[in-house]
Amino acid sequence: MPSISALTQPDETITVLPDGQLQIREATFITVDGEIDPSYPPRYHRYVLVPGDDLSAKSEKIKAIAAAVWSDAVIAAYRASLQTFAG
Numbered sequence: 203m204p205s206i207s208a209l210t211q212p213d214e215t216i217t218v219l220p221d222g223q224l225q226i227r228e229a230t231f232i233t234v235d236g237e238i239d240p241s242y243p244p245r246y247h248r249y250v251l252v253p254g255d256d257l258s259a260k261s262e263k264i265k266a267i268a269a270a271v272w273s274d275a276v277i278a279a280y281r282a283s284l285q286t287f288a289g
Contacts, residue, residue: 209233216267221283222253222276224268253280 208230215227226249232242251257254277257265 204234205236207233209238212261216264218267218271222271222280224251224264224271225249226251226264253277 209232210228210230212226212228214229215225217225217227219225228247229244230247231238231244233239251260251264251268253268253272255268257268260268
């Protein structure tokens, strides 16, 4: 009997938006006996991190990109934009 499981490839695509938000797309593949089975399409999951979010549980790749993008000025500008929308 073949061994079937799911393999998630985190941080497959990371997009930096103009306001500093990070959009992350992860892909999950079905594996059979340790090999990705091409007959099953990947399933995608997306989420967003905003400037100043806690990154302690995130990958080193995400931490490095956030460190390069999220300066104090970017975090302050993002938070100020939230105040504009909140009224």
